[in-house]
Amino acid sequence: MDIALSKEERAFAERMREFFTTEIPERIRAKGARGETLEREDIVTTQQILNAHGLAVPHWPLEWGGQDWTPVQRHLWAEEMALAHVPPPLAFNAAMIGPVIATFGSEEMKQRFLPATANLDIWWCQGFSEPNAGSDLASLKTAAVRDGNDYIVNGQKTWTTLAQYANWIFCLVRTDPEAKKQRGISMLLIDMDTPGVTVRPIHLIDGGYEVNEVFFEDVRVPADQLVGEENRGWDFAKFLLGNERTANAGTGLIKSRILRIKKVAAETSASGRPVLEDPLFRARLTRLEVETTALEMSVLRVLSNEGKNPGKPDPVSSVLKLRGSELQQEATELLVDVLGPAALAYRESAEVPAGIPVPPDGAVDALPRYFNWRKASIYAGSNEVQRQIIAKAILQF
Amino acid sequence: MDFDLADEQRMLADSLKALLDKRYDANTRLQLLESEQQWSRDMWRQYAELGVLGLTFDEQHGGAGMGVDELAVVMEAFGRALILEPFVATVVLGGQLIAATGTPEQKAEWLPQVAAGETLLAFAATEPGSRWSLTDIGTTATPDGDAWRLDGQKIAVLGGDSADALLVTARTPDGELGLFLVRAADVTRDAYRMQDGLGGADVVLSGAPAQAVGAPADALAHIQDVLDVATAALCAEAVGAMERMLWMSVDYLKTRVQFGQPIAVFQALQHRASDMYVSLEQARSMALLARLALADDDVAQRRRSVQAAKIQVDLAARHVGQEAVQLHGGIGMTMEYPVGHYLKRTTVIAKTFADTDTLLDAVGAGGGLIMPR
Numbered sequence: 001m002d003i004a005l006s007k008e009e010r011a012f013a014e015r016m017r018e019f020f021t022t023e024i025p026e027r028i029r030a031k032g033a034r035g036e037t038l039e040r041e042d043i044v045t046t047q048q049i050l051n052a053h054g055l056a057v058p059h060w061p062l063e064w065g066g067q068d069w070t071p072v073q074r075h076l077w078a079e080e081m082a083l084a085h086v087p088p089p090l091a092f093n094a095a096m097i098g099p100v101i102a103t104f105g106s107e108e109m110k111q112r113f114l115p116a117t118a119n120l121d122i123w124w125c126q127g128f129s130e131p132n133a134g135s136d137l138a139s140l141k142t143a144a145v146r147d148g149n150d151y152i153v154n155g156q157k158t159w160t161t162l163a164q165y166a167n168w169i170f171c172l173v174r175t176d177p178e179a180k181k182q183r184g185i186s187m188l189l190i191d192m193d194t195p196g197v198t199v200r201p202i203h204l205i206d207g208g209y210e211v212n213e214v215f216f217e218d219v220r221v222p223a224d225q226l227v228g229e230e231n232r233g234w235d236f237a238k239f240l241l242g243n244e245r246t247a248n249a250g251t252g253l254i255k256s257r258i259l260r261i262k263k264v265a266a267e268t269s270a271s272g273r274p275v276l277e278d279p280l281f282r283a284r285l286t287r288l289e290v291e292t293t294a295l296e297m298s299v300l301r302v303l304s305n306e307g308k309n310p311g312k313p314d315p316v317s318s319v320l321k322l323r324g325s326e327l328q329q330e331a332t333e334l335l336v337d338v339l340g341p342a343a344l345a346y347r348e349s350a351e352v353p354a355g356i357p358v359p360p361d362g363a364v365d366a367l368p369r370y371f372n373w374r375k376a377s378i379y380a381g382s383n384e385v386q387r388q389i390i391a392k393a394i395l396q397f
Numbered sequence: 398m399d400f401d402l403a404d405e406q407r408m409l410a411d412s413l414k415a416l417l418d419k420r421y422d423a424n425t426r427l428q429l430l431e432s433e434q435q436w437s438r439d440m441w442r443q444y445a446e447l448g449v450l451g452l453t454f455d456e457q458h459g460g461a462g463m464g465v466d467e468l469a470v471v472m473e474a475f476g477r478a479l480i481l482e483p484f485v486a487t488v489v490l491g492g493q494l495i496a497a498t499g500t501p502e503q504k505a506e507w508l509p510q511v512a513a514g515e516t517l518l519a520f521a522a523t524e525p526g527s528r529w530s531l532t533d534i535g536t537t538a539t540p541d542g543d544a545w546r547l548d549g550q551k552i553a554v555l556g557g558d559s560a561d562a563l564l565v566t567a568r569t570p571d572g573e574l575g576l577f578l579v580r581a582a583d584v585t586r587d588a589y590r591m592q593d594g595l596g597g598a599d600v601v602l603s604g605a606p607a608q609a610v611g612a613p614a615d616a617l618a619h620i621q622d623v624l625d626v627a628t629a630a631l632c633a634e635a636v637g638a639m640e641r642m643l644w645m646s647v648d649y650l651k652t653r654v655q656f657g658q659p660i661a662v663f664q665a666l667q668h669r670a671s672d673m674y675v676s677l678e679q680a681r682s683m684a685l686l687a688r689l690a691l692a693d694d695d696v697a698q699r700r701r702s703v704q705a706a707k708i709q710v711d712l713a714a715r716h717v718g719q720e721a722v723q724l725h726g727g728i729g730m731t732m733e734y735p736v737g738h739y740l741k742r743t744t745v746i747a748k749t750f751a752d753t754d755t756l757l758d759a760v761g762a763g764g765g766l767i768m769p770r
Binding site for chain 1: 399400401647650651661662664667668670671672674675678679680682683685686689690692693702705708709712754757758760761762765766767768769770
C-alpha cells in the first residue's frame with residue numbers, strides 16, 4: 001500500500017507514528033490493543049495531549065488549531081493513530097460540532113466553544129435521532145418555541161452516544177412546524193445541566209452501555225445558543241455529515257483489528273498447528289485483507305480527487321461507508337472464530353478467581369465487540385440508505 | 398499522489414476509444430465471431446498504426462517505449478469493447494517475454510515484426526496436469542547442437558490458433574525451466590475458440606526444433622515478472638468489461654417496462670445495481686494498486702499486490718457478471734445480446750494464469766497484505 005504514497009507522505013506517516021507511539025501513555029494504548037473499552041478519562045487525557053501538540057483538530061481552520069494539511073495527510077494521521085491504538089479525538093467534538101461552529105457560528109460562539117471543544121474540556125453529544133426519526137431524520141419532532149430571549153425545548157432524542165459523559169448536546173429541533181420538513185429545523189447548543197434535561201440509559205445486546213435516550217421537558221435555552229440562523233439546521237446537519245467523507249471507511253481500525261487477529265491466530269493452536277496456518281481460516285483472512293486493501297485504495301482515490309476539487313463530493317465516497325462497515329464487522333467476527341470456546345464466557349472483566357484459567361488477551365471482549373459492531377451498518381446512514389444514495393446520485397435511478 | 402491520467406495517456410485513451418467506438422460495436426463483433434478468422438486482421442493493422450502493438454517495447458525495436466500505465470489504459474479500452482484480437486497473447490505475453498528474456502538478436506528479429514502487426518505470438522505454459530503451476534510441467538527440452546528439441550503437450554494456449562511462433566516452457570536436462578521459441582509449423586495443434594470467443598489451441602510437441610530465449614537459468618524469474626505485468630493488464634481489461642456490464646444493466650432497467658412501469662423503480666433491483674457499483678469500484682482500486690505495485694523493487698511485495706488485485710477483480714467480475722445477466726432477465730441469456738459475452742470474457746479472465754483459490758493461498762502463505770511494522 002505504501003507504493004501508492006509519495007516519499008514525503010511516507011515520511012509524514014513515519015512522524016505521526018513516532019509521535020503516537022511515544023507521547024500517548026502506553027497504559028491507554030495497551031487497552032486499545034487488547035480491544036478493551038476505554039474510560040472517559042483515557043479519552044480526555046489522550047485528546048488533551050494531542051491538542052497540546054496541534055494534533056487534535058487538524059481539519060479545523062488554522063486560527064482554531066487546524067493544520068495546513070492535504071487530505072492525504074489527514075488520512076495518514078487518522079490511520080497511524082488507529083494502528084498505534086490511540087483513541088481518536090472525540091468525533092462529536094472534532095469531526096462534528098467543531099467544524100459546524102467554526103464555519104457557521106458567530107465570532108462570540110467560536111470564542112466561547114471552540115478552544116474548549118478542541119481540548120475536550122467540553123464533551124459534546126449528538127441530538128439528532130428520535131424514536132420516529134431514524135433514516136428519515138427530517139421528520140424529527142423535538143420542538144423549540146421562541147420565548148423572549150430563550151427557546152423552550154420539548155421532545156425526545158435517542159441513540160445518544162455517551163450522553164452519560166457529555167456536558168453539552170448539539171440538537172436538531174423544529175422551529176417552524178408549518179414549513180416543509182427540512183426547512184423548519186434549527187440547530188441548538190444545550191447545556192446538559194439545564195433543568196428539564198434527563199438522560200436514560202439504553203442497554204445494548206453486548207451487555208454494554210454507550211447510548212441513551214435524552215428527554216427535554218420545558219428546557220429553557222438562551223437564544224444565543226442557536227447556531228447560525230433559525231431554520232437552517234438541516235444545512236448544518238448535511239455539512240456535518242458530509243465532513244470527513246472518508247473517515248467512515250475506518251481502514252485504520254480494520255487494519256489494527258486484522259493485525260490483532262493475526263497475532264492471536266499465530267498464538268492459538270488447533271489440531272496441533274497455529275490457527276493462522278489452517279488453510280480455510282487463512283483464505284478467509286486473506287480475503288478480508290484483500291478487500292481492506294481495496295478499500296484503502298478507494299479512500300486514497302477519493303482523497304486524491306478531494307485535493308484537486310476541494311468541496312466537491314466524489315461519488316466513490318459513497319462506497320466507503322458501505323464497504324467499510326461490512327469489513328469492520330467481518331474483522332470482529334474473524335477474531336471470535338480464532339478464539340473459539342475461550343470467547344464464550346460472559347465476564348465483566350478479564351480478572352478471574354485464583355486457580356481458574358486466565359482467559360486469553362481480549363477473549364472477554366471479542367464476542368461483545370462482534371455484537372456491538374452490528375451497529376456499524378446501521379448508524380451514520382444505514383447501509384440501505386447508502387445503497388439508495390448510490391442508486392440515485394450515481395446510477396441516476 | 399495523483400491517480401489521474403497524464404495528457405499523453407489521455408490522448409492514447411481517446412484515440413483508441415474513437416477507433417473502437419467507430420469500428421467495434423456489438424454487431425460488428427458478433428459478425429467477426431461468425432467469420433472464419435474470428436477476429437479482425439484489419440483492426441490489427443489499425444492497432445499497429447496507433448502504436449499499440451509495440452506499446453511497451455523499446456523504440457529501437459519499433460516500439461513506443463511506454464509503460465504499464467499506458468498498457469492499463471489500452472487494456473481498459475479493450476475490455477470495454479471486448480476485442481477478439483490476440484493482443485494479450487501476442488503483445489502482453491509473447492512480445493514482452495521476448496523483450497524481457499531474449500538475446501539482443503532475438504529482440505531485434507522479433508519485436509519489430511510484432512510491433513508492425515506482421516507476426517503473432519503465443520505463450521504455451523499450461524499442461525494437462527499442471528493446473529496453475531508454471532513449474533509442475535512434463536515438457537522437456539533436449540540439446541541439439543546449438544539449438545534444442547522439445548517434447549510434450551500444452552493446453553489452453555491463448556492465441557495458439559493463429560500464432561506464427563510459440564514461446565514454450567520446458568524442462569532442460571539440468572532441471573532448469575527454460576523458455577523456448579518454436580515455429581508454429583513445427584508443432585501439431587488443435588485450434589479452437591476459447592469459451593469467451595478468443596482463439597486458443599492445444600499443442601503437441603514431438604521433437605520440435607526450438608531455440609532458447611535467453612539462458613534457461615534466468616527464464617523463470619523473467620516469466621514471472623512478465624506474468625505480473627500481464628496479470629495487472631488483465632485486471633484493467635476486466636475493469637473495462639465490468640464497467641460496461643454495470644451501465645448496460647442500469648440502462649436496461651430504465652428502459653424495460655413491466656407492470657406498466659420501468660423496472661428501475663423497484664428498490665430490490667436498484668440496490669443490487671448499487672452493490673455492482675461497489676464491486677466495480679473496489680476492483681478498479683485494486684487494478685490501480687496492481688499497476689502501481691509493478692514499480693515496487695521488492696519482488697515478493699509486488700507479486701502479493703498483483704495477486705491480491707486479481708483476487709479482488711475475480712470476485713468482482715463474478716458478482717458483476719452474474720448480476721448483469723440476472724438483471725437483464727431472458728435477453729441476457731441470448732447470444733445476440735452483448736452482456737453475456739462480457740460475462741464470458743471476465744469468467745475466462747478469472748481462470749487465466751491462476752484462479753481465486755490459488756491466489757488466496759499464495760497471498761496468505763506469503764504472510765498476507767497487512768503486516769505489523
